[in-house]
Amino acid sequence: MNRVMELTENYYGVADGELTVEGIKVSDIVEEYGTPFYLYCPAIFREKLRRLQKALKGFKIYYSVKANPNPEVIRFFVDQGCGLEIASAGELYAALSCGCRPVNIIFAGPGKTESEIIAAVESQIGEIHVESVAEIERVAAVARQRNLQMSVSLRINPGQNAQAGAVQMGGKPSAFGIEEGQLAQAVKKVMGCENLILKGLHIYVGTQILDDKALLEMYRYAFDLAGSIADLSGQPIETIDFGGGLGVPYFEHETELDIESFGNNLRGVINENRSNHALSKASLVIEPGRYLTAEGGLYVAGVVDRKSSFGLDYVILDGGMNHHLAASGNLGQIIKRNYPLAVANRISQECIRSVNIAGPLCTPIDTLGRNVLLPEIEAGDVIAFFMSGAYGLSSSPTGFLSHGAPLELFVTNGEVHVIRKRGTYSDLFAETSIEKLAFEEVADDID
Ligand SMILES: Cc1ncc(COP(=O)(O)O)c(C=O)c1O
Numbered sequence: 001m002n003r004v005m006e007l008t009e010n011y012y013g014v015a016d017g018e019l020t021v022e023g024i025k026v027s028d029i030v031e032e033y034g035t036p037f038y039l040y041c042p043a044i045f046r047e048k049l050r051r052l053q054k055a056l057k058g059f060k061i062y063y064s065v066k067a068n069p070n071p072e073v074i075r076f077f078v079d080q081g082c083g084l085e086i087a088s089a090g091e092l093y094a095a096l097s098c099g100c101r102p103v104n105i106i107f108a109g110p111g112k113t114e115s116e117i118i119a120a121v122e123s124q125i126g127e128i129h130v131e132s133v134a135e136i137e138r139v140a141a142v143a144r145q146r147n148l149q150m151s152v153s154l155r156i157n158p159g160q161n162a163q164a165g166a167v168q169m170g171g172k173p174s175a176f177g178i179e180e181g182q183l184a185q186a187v188k189k190v191m192g193c194e195n196l197i198l199k200g201l202h203i204y205v206g207t208q209i210l211d212d213k214a215l216l217e218m219y220r221y222a223f224d225l226a227g228s229i230a231d232l233s234g235q236p237i238e239t240i241d242f243g244g245g246l247g248v249p250y251f252e253h254e255t256e257l258d259i260e261s262f263g264n265n266l267r268g269v270i271n272e273n274r275s276n277h278a279l280s281k282a283s284l285v286i287e288p289g290r291y292l293t294a295e296g297g298l299y300v301a302g303v304v305d306r307k308s309s310f311g312l313d314y315v316i317l318d319g320g321m322n323h324h325l326a327a328s329g330n331l332g333q334i335i336k337r338n339y340p341l342a343v344a345n346r347i348s349q350e351c352i353r354s355v356n357i358a359g360p361l362c363t364p365i366d367t368l369g370r371n372v373l374l375p376e377i378e379a380g381d382v383i384a385f386f387m388s389g390a391y392g393l394s395s396s397p398t399g400f401l402s403h404g405a406p407l408e409l410f411v412t413n414g415e416v417h418v419i420r421k422r423g424t425y426s427d428l429f430a431e432t433s434i435e436k437l438a439f440e441e442v443a444d445d446i447d
């Protein structure tokens with residue numbers, strides 16, 4: 001079965017030959033709200049969360065805000081009892097505004113600025129994950145000046161021994177984390193700072209990991225590293241954060257991560273390590289983003305034009321990589337592959353024509369589909385891109401060509417809610433000198 005059929009069957013639906021979301025036809029949503037838009041289904045987020053909670057019993061789950069920072073999405077995970085993993089003062093602000101208790105926030109990421117550290121320390125968040133020895137000093141200085149205690153964990157970039165696992169962001173030179181060779185120095189530094197409390201370890205070595213065996217290797221290695229921190233500090237470990245990185249299948253050749261088998265095998269690794277007194281009480285943490293949100297989002301764009309160019313058929317949409325960089329294959333993908341996509345209002349029709357799908361930008365990299373087999377399409381049809389709930393809008397260059405950002409919608413209990421208004425081009429220039437011109441005058445000029 002292809003990915004579109006799988007996703008439609010597992011999470012969406014079909015009525016009268018059209019794609020539906022919670023029983024509502026996508027074309028009806030288009031009629032009311034226009035295109036382009038992102039649409040998210042909290043019921044699907046919940047299903048993924050439950051599956052993860054069941055497979056990894058006893059783990060504390062922190063939703064990684066960067067995957068989808070829409071406040072309603074953040075609020076959803078907070079309401080489900082998740083903590084939040086943040087990477088900037090902006091995400092801290094969002095987390096607190098969405099009702100997350102500071103103690104349930106962890107802050108990772110390289111290059112934390114002085115003002116970000118101050119915000120985190122003054123908010124007394126759960127943990128700051130320090131990414132360099134110099135950062136330890138900066139956090140300590142901020143805490144000392146305010147006469148506050150701050151909990152930190154060491155984000156470690158594992159050494160060569162960890163190469164057996166799915167190490168993508170670890171085991172090699174990187175801006176992320178403290179290299180394993182500096183572990184002793186880092187532990188000593190934290191232990192020497194009166195205002196810092198050493199909680200434990202953070203390891204995050206890569207995203208989109210689909211191989212449960214490789215993942216298990218990495219978790220095993222993290223336990224070993226945590227044991228070393230305990231030895232070096234002479235105190236038990238309170239938290240081990242295994243990062244995010246749980247993958248989801250986007251393309252035909254990818255197989256779903258077997259989270260149940262991973263959870264079963266992990267139980268053995270946990271039990272082995274629980275016998276180590278220094279690790280026996282450590283709380284086990286994961287901070288997934290993609291796994292929780294990818295399937296629950298669609299990006300929907302309208303067909304504006306069709307043409308043939310030197311023998312190739314083109315479909316031009318009203319949104320492209322300016323809204324969905326990942327679907328264009330330009331967000332770190334090595335090989336550009338088509339996201340699972342379908343003509344939402346013709347989902348049951350036979351796919352007979354191979355087309356290229358382009359966005360409206362003035363660059364050939366604004367291509368959202370290459371040689372895609374679809375039904376006969378005309379202007380006014382709508383294309384739905386599946387797997388768009390993670391690393392969609394906020395990872396895209398919305399300012400490029402000044403089209404403005406798309407609408408964001410929640411579909412919950414059979415109802416559609418606007419969770420972010422469509423950005424217009426006047427919004428894009430709101431803080432500039434253009435602000436002084438009334439929109440009508442600009443429109444007159446354009447006419
Ligand atoms: C520190 C950290 N934690 C969590 C995540 C979330 O990763 P994923 O969406 O692959 O689960 C990321 C992603 O870059 C990250 O850098």
